[in-house]
Structure formats: structure tokens, C-alpha cells
Amino acid sequence: MEFLEPAFMQRALIAALLVGITAPAVGVYLVQRRQALMGDGIGHVAMTGVGLGFLLNSSPVWMATLVAVAGSVAMELIRAYGKTRGDLALALLFYGGMAGGVLLINLSPTGSNANLTSYLFGSLTTVSPEDVTAISVLAAFVVLVTVGLRRRLFAVSQDEEFARVTGLPVRALNLLIAVTAAVTVTVAMRVVGLLLVSALMVVPVAAAQQLTRSFRATFAGAVLIGVVVSLSGTLTTYYVEAPPGATIVLYAIGVFVLLTLLATPLARRRARAAEAEAADPAACDVRVPAGRRPGDDARV
Amino acid sequence: MDREPAATPVISVRGAAAALGARPVLRGVDLTVHRGEVVALLGANGSGKSTAVRSVIGQVPLTGGTIELFGTEQKRFRDWARVGYVPQRTTAASGVPATVREVVTSGRLSRRRFGRLAKADRAAVERAIALVGLADRAGGPVDALSGGQHQRVLIARALASEPELLIMDEPMAGVDLASQEVLASTLREQVAGGATVLLVLHELGPLEPLIDRAVVLRDGCVVHDGPPPEAVGQHALPGHDHVHPHAAGEPLRTGLLS
Numbered sequence: 001m002e003f004l005e006p007a008f009m010q011r012a013l014i015a016a017l018l019v020g021i022t023a024p025a026v027g028v029y030l031v032q033r034r035q036a037l038m039g040d041g042i043g044h045v046a047m048t049g050v051g052l053g054f055l056l057n058s059s060p061v062w063m064a065t066l067v068a069v070a071g072s073v074a075m076e077l078i079r080a081y082g083k084t085r086g087d088l089a090l091a092l093l094f095y096g097g098m099a100g101g102v103l104l105i106n107l108s109p110t111g112s113n114a115n116l117t118s119y120l121f122g123s124l125t126t127v128s129p130e131d132v133t134a135i136s137v138l139a140a141f142v143v144l145v146t147v148g149l150r151r152r153l154f155a156v157s158q159d160e161e162f163a164r165v166t167g168l169p170v171r172a173l174n175l176l177i178a179v180t181a182a183v184t185v186t187v188a189m190r191v192v193g194l195l196l197v198s199a200l201m202v203v204p205v206a207a208a209q210q211l212t213r214s215f216r217a218t219f220a221g222a223v224l225i226g227v228v229v230s231l232s233g234t235l236t237t238y239y240v241e242a243p244p245g246a247t248i249v250l251y252a253i254g255v256f257v258l259l260t261l262l263a264t265p266l267a268r269r270r271a272r273a274a275e276a277e278a279a280d281p282a283a284c285d286v287r288v289p290a291g292r293r294p295g296d297d298a299r300v
Numbered sequence: 301m302d303r304e305p306a307a308t309p310v311i312s313v314r315g316a317a318a319a320l321g322a323r324p325v326l327r328g329v330d331l332t333v334h335r336g337e338v339v340a341l342l343g344a345n346g347s348g349k350s351t352a353v354r355s356v357i358g359q360v361p362l363t364g365g366t367i368e369l370f371g372t373e374q375k376r377f378r379d380w381a382r383v384g385y386v387p388q389r390t391t392a393a394s395g396v397p398a399t400v401r402e403v404v405t406s407g408r409l410s411r412r413r414f415g416r417l418a419k420a421d422r423a424a425v426e427r428a429i430a431l432v433g434l435a436d437r438a439g440g441p442v443d444a445l446s447g448g449q450h451q452r453v454l455i456a457r458a459l460a461s462e463p464e465l466l467i468m469d470e471p472m473a474g475v476d477l478a479s480q481e482v483l484a485s486t487l488r489e490q491v492a493g494g495a496t497v498l499l500v501l502h503e504l505g506p507l508e509p510l511i512d513r514a515v516v517l518r519d520g521c522v523v524h525d526g527p528p529p530e531a532v533g534q535h536a537l538p539g540h541d542h543v544h545p546h547a548a549g550e551p552l553r554t555g556l557l558s
Contacts, residue, residue, distance in 0.1 A: 032396040151417070155406035158394045161387055165357050166461070167380035205396065212442035215398040234513035274444065 003238045010233050011132045012124035012191075016244075018139040019188040019200065020230035024208075025146040026184045027201030029177055032157040032215075032289055038075065038178075038283030039198035042185045043106055044094040046194055047101025049186075050119045055108040060119065062133045071097060072182035074124040074299035077174055122193035122245030131190055138187045145180045153177060191230065192245035199249040200226060207256035210263040225255050306372040309334050310465050310496045311356055317349075318355050325351045327520040328365065333465075338487075338497040338510050338526065341377040343517035349500045350388060352517065353469055356498070371466075373482055381410040384463030388470045390493045392453040400445075400453050402437045404429055429491065433482045448476035448479025455486065466490060468499040470508070480506050504558030514554055532547075 003009055023039075030038050053060030071093060077087045086289045101193030105116050118126055127135075146153070156163045164170045181201075188197045208221030233248030313331040317324065325348045333339050356367055357543045364376065367374040367431055384407070386531045393404050395413065399546075407428070408421050429438045433453035442453055451471060457464060473481060484506045491497060491510060504511060508528065516524035 028396055032394045034395045036395075151405065151409060154398075154402065155409055158406060159387070160397065160405065161359055161407070162385060163409075164359065165380060165383065165385040166407065167378060167413070170411060193479070209397050213397050213399065213444075214439075215396055215402050218396050270444075282488075 008125050008127070009238060012056050013231065014132055015124070015135050016230040016248075017126050017227060018135055019221055019225035021274050022139045022142040022146075022201040023188050023192075023197065023205040024183060024226035025219070026142060026177070026181050027205045028215075028222050029146070029153050029157045030181060031202060031205045032154070034179075035079075036202045037198060038072075039185060039201040040074060040179055041090055041094045042068050042072050042182050043189075043194040043197045044101075046182070046185055047096030047191065048097045048104065048120070049101075050116075050189075050194075051101040051104025051108070054110055054115065057108075059108065059130065059134065061131055061190070063187055064189060064258065065134075065138065065183060066118075067097075068185050069179050069243060070183035072178040073175060076178040080171070080174065118193075120193050120195050121243050122189070122191050122248075124191060124237060124244045127190050129174045135187050135190065138183050139207045140279040142180055142184050142187065145176060148178070149220070154288075166167045189232070192248055193243075193262065196245040196249050200230070200252065201248065203252040203256055204229070207252065207259050209265065210256070210259040211220070223285050226250065229255060302461045309368070310337075310370060311498060312371075313352075313365065314367075316352070316355060316362055316367060317364035318360050318362050320351070320386070322358075323437060325520050326355065326362075329520065331356075331515055331522070331525075333498050333548055335496055338491055338493055339499075339516045340504065340510050340511045341498065341517065342503070342529075346365075347517040348520040351468055351519050351520075353467055353498060353500050356385065357467060360474045361514060368375045380546070381465045383521065384458030384461060384466045386451075386458045386468040386471055387468070388473065390447065390450065390474055391442075392445075392450045392457075397441050397443060399411050399439050400429060400434055400456075401425060402441055403442055403453055403454045403542055404438075404460050407457035410461045424462055425460050426543040428456040430545070431459055431486050432456045433486075446476060446479070448475040451475050452482060452486075453481055457481065459490070464495060466495055468497070468501060470500050472501065472505055483507075484510065485554070518540050 014064050027036075027039065030036055046064040046068040049064035050060045052067060053063030056063070075090060075093060082089055102116065117123075152168055152173055153176075153297075154169055155166070155168060157177070160170060160174075163173075167289075185194070185197045186199065188200060192200050204222040204225040205218065207225050208220050210223050212218040229251040233251050234244055235246050236242060237244045308382070309332045311331065311333040312320070315324050316329040316331075318326040327346070329352055331339075331341075331352065339362070341352060351360050356361055356369070356374070358377075369377045370379070370501065372379075390524045405417070405425050408417065408425055411424075412421050426438070429435055432455055433458065434449065434452055437449070442450065447532055451474070455468070455471060458468070471483060487497065487507065487510055496539065501507065504514075511528045513526065514524065514527070514528040515522055
């Protein structure tokens with residue numbers, strides 16, 4: 001356990017653990033809503049926050065949180081109320097955020113492109129004690145929301161119109177998902193980097209659902225995969241000179257491929273079982289309801 | 301909360317007008333549904349029947365007229381657990397796998413706005429699943445179900461809150477015969493238990509014996525409100541016109557391809 005010796009490594013592993021938990025926990029709802037790329041968009045917007053943090057000489061993590069939350073709320077409002085082309089409005093927001101970040105960081109006296117790279121692709125060795133505090137607080141919020149409100153968030157993500165008719169506060173819950181996703185992006189920013197955040201939200205969910213049949217199992221499986229890949233990716237970078245974000249994401253994709261290969265025989269077995277059930281002669285004995293009157297006078 | 305007098309209509313729509321974009325879809329629709337009634341909303345595609353039910357549940361804003369639910373103005377109505385809604389869907393699945401039980405549990409949230417589900421809530425969910433004959437599939441994934449079974453899941457979800465009023469938008473669309481039978485008997489039990497039902501139908505079909513009254517819409521106006529029109533079409537063969545006697549002159553096209 002010599003990798004636990006250096007303090008920077010302890011901080012890195014704590015950050016990686018929290019990212020591994022939170023990113024898939026939010027991602028599962030985004031995938032359910034078919035907004036798998038939302039995290040990517042928020043990541044771009046958060047760039048402006050990082051740049052602003054450097055320019056104002058305040059914490060880039062908190063600044064990024066602020067700007068990402070504002071951006072995600074804007075995205076959700078565009079999605080909900082936008083009557084024009086939503087994808088174009090979102091594209092404006094994405095690239096505006098990215099360009100703003102690059103510009104601001106170059107304007108600031110302390111910022112440099114090297115700094116920018118650490119936010120874009122993640123850099124575990126530079127995770128500061130303050131970063132760990134910020135990440136822990138934010139991660140606690142994400143876990144509280146995604147686990148505590150799971151049934152409501154499931155209902156809203158599953159069928160928005162039905163959720164409104166059951167009287168759930170759909171607008172507030174949608175905004176909450178958007179804000180939680182934004183917070184998660186900034187949690188994960190230091191570890192996997194803004195450009196790869198979305199992968200850690202989506203890939204573990206995609207991998208888990210190769211095997212699972214319920215939402216509950218998908219949620220748990222995705223979080224488990226997220227934790228395993230982010231911890232093992234972080235450890236890898238201790239021994240090998242490699243960027244943590246890219247390593248973690250490639251591990252996640254490796255797990256996805258592995259589980260997909262495993263799932264093929266499993267799916268075949270389930271299909272055979274279903275077939276055997278359908279071959280049951282009792283299932284073919286269907287009584288046709290006598291709804292129509294026999295006296296037909298249809299004009300054809 | 302005060303119980304409204306028994307004579308208060310469950311649904312009362314007066315002069316409802318609604319538009320989708322610039323096109324008027326409802327043009328002064330009156331619709332009253334009394335307690336215990338089963339009312340079918342019929343009409344061709346584009347006649348406004350779906351818009352009419354969606355305006356009743358507040359999903360389409362009115363440009364004129366009023367809607368009352370259980371005697372309360374719809375905008376102020378909050379007691380949504382009393383309403384079970386079955387939207388027009390072909391699937392109960394979403395981007396992530398979910399079991400039948402998980403989907404149906406969503407329907408119970410109107411009874412339990414905050415906090416955890418109690419034992420009684422779980423029991424209600426199991427009852428709703430059993431009512432539509434999917435008890436043996438409750439723990440199975442919805443994406444393994446047939447089209448008719450998806451519809452049964454959506455109906456179970458509406459029944460999970462034990463509603464007094466069921467609003468269904470084309471519950472028979474794309475449903476196989478076995479599921480049609482199950483749906484008809486489920487509905488029969490609900491009606492026997494005192495439920496009020498408003499359902500949008502393309503044609504009366506196997507639900508015909510249950511229906512007390514039919515309201516026929518055409519171009520956003522009510523053209524018939526009374527006993528269900530005699531079913532005279534042969535079957536729902538593709539391209540086959542059902543000619544309803546109330547629509548003298550131009551036949552009301554309700555065939556699958558019309």
C-alpha cells in the first residue's frame with residue numbers, strides 16, 4: 001500500500017472515489033431522459049467558470065460550480081420552453097462557454113494554457129486540500145439528491161407528462177436534475193477533466209445496463225463500475241505516466257466491452273426461456289372478445 | 301377537505317377552446333361526465349379528442365372556456381391522486397432498463413408526495429399489477445413486454461393511486477387480442493367498483509358493452525353526445541371505413557388508415 005503514502009495520492013484517491021460515485025449516479029437519470037450528452041455541454045460551460053476563477057483570483061472549482069449551475073439552468077429552460085431549434089440554442093451555449101473560458105484564462109495574470117490543460121483533461125497530482133473539501137461538500141449534495149429523491153426523479157425522467165398529472169413538481173425536479181448534473185461536472189473536473197466528464201456519467205450506465213433488468217440494479221451497477229474504474233485509473237497513473245481522465249475513461253469503455261460480450265450469451269438464454277414460455281399451449285388459447293355485432297352492413 | 305355533493309359532475313367542460321400553434325383544435329367543446337359514468341370520446345384523427353382529454357388534465361392550455369374537476373376549477377385542482385391518467389404511448393420503456401414494478405410505482409407517488417413508500421403503497425402497486433394480469437412479470441423488465449403488455453403496464457401505473465376517475469387516451473391502440481380482453485375486464489372491475497371513466501377511442505371495439513355514453517368530436521366540435529353509436533363497421537381492417545349512422549352525408553372515417 002505504498003501508493004497511500006504521499007498526501008497528494010490520498011487526496012487524489014478521495015477525489016476519484018467521490019467522482020466514481022457521483023458521476024454515474026446523475027448519469028443514470030440523464031441516460032434515462034435520453035440527454036446523455038448534457039454533461040458534455042455543462043462541461044463546456046464550466047470552462048468559463050474556470051477562466052473567471054483565474055481572472056478574479058478566486059477558487060476555480062467554486063467559480064466553475066456557479067457558472068455550470070447557471071448554464072445548466074439555462075439549458076433546462078431552453079429544453080422546456082424553447083419553441084425554436086433547441087439543439088442550436090444549446091450549441092451556442094456550449095461553444096460560448098468554451099470560448100469564454102479560453103479567453104478569460106488567457107486574460108488572467110496567473111492562468112496559462114498549462115493550467116487550462118489540467119482542467120480540460122484532469123490532473124490528480126494538483127488536487128489541493130481545498131479542492132478535496134469542495135469536492136466532498138458537492139458530492140454529498142449529489143448523493144443526497146440522486147438517492148433520496150430516486151423515485152421522484154425516476155418518475156419525471158421516465159414519463160414527464162404522466163409525472164405532471166400525478167401532481168409532482170416536475171419543473172422543480174427537472175431543474176434539480178440539471179443543477180445536480182452541473183455540480184457533478186465540477187466535482188469530476190479535477191479528476192477526469194471537463195472534456196471527459198460526460199464519459200464517466202454515461203459509460204458506466206451503458207456498461208451496467210448490458211446486464212441489468214431493473215433501474216435499481218442499473219443505478220447500483222453503474223456506481224460500482226464508476227468507483228472501480230476511477231480508483232484503478234488513478235492508481236495506474238501513480239505507476240505509469242498517463243493522464244488520469246483518459247485512463248479512467250478507457251477503463252470504463254473496457255468494462256463496457258467486457259460486459260457486452262458477457263451479456264450476449266445471457267440475452268440468448270433469456271430469449272430461449274421466453275420462447276419456451278410462449279410455446280406453452282395454454283398461452284395460445286385466447287378467447288376473442290365479442291365486441292362487434294354480427295349484423296354487418298358496412299359499406300366498403 | 302370537504303367532499304363535494306354527489307351530484308357534482310366529475311368532469312365539467314364548458315365551451316372549451318384550444319389551439320395548437322395557429323390552428324384551432326377545440327372550438328367550444330362541452331363535456332360533462334357524472335360519477336360512475338363511462339364516457340367514450342370518439343372521432344377521426346385530428347378531430348381534437350386527444351387534445352380534449354389532455355386539456356382536462358391540464359396538459360393543453362385553454363384559450364377559452366372552463367374546466368372543472370370534482371367541482372374544483374382545474375387550475376386550482378391539486379388532488380391528482382383521484383385521477384388516473386393513461387397517456388397515449390406505444391411503450392412504457394425509457395433509456396434505462398426498469399421493471400414493471402418500478403414503472404407502476406411511479407403512479408403511486410401522487411398518494412405519497414414526500415418521504416418513503418409505506419407498506420400500504422407497496423400493496424397498492426402489487427394490486428394494480430395483478431389487476432392487469434402481469435403479476436408474474438412484476439419483477440421483469442418492461443422492454444421485454446409486447447405492445448399490449450406495455451399498455452397494461454401504463455394502465456396499472458394509473459391504477460396504482462386507486463383513482464376515482466380514470467382518463468385513458470387510446471388504451472386499445474396497438475393492443476393484441478389477449479391484452480384487449482384483460483383491459484376490458486380490468487375496466488369492468490373498476491366500473492363495478494364505482495370508478496368514473498373517460499376514454500378516447502378510435503372505435504368502440506371490445507369495450508362497447510361497458511360504455512354508457514359516447515361523445516363524438518369532429519373538427520373540434522361535439523357532433524354527437526348520447527348513447528354509443530351502433531357499431532356497424534365490419535372490422536378494423538386497414539382502409540376499411542366505419543360508417544356511423546349519426547354522421548349523415550359524409551362518413552366518419554375511423555378505419556386504421558384514415
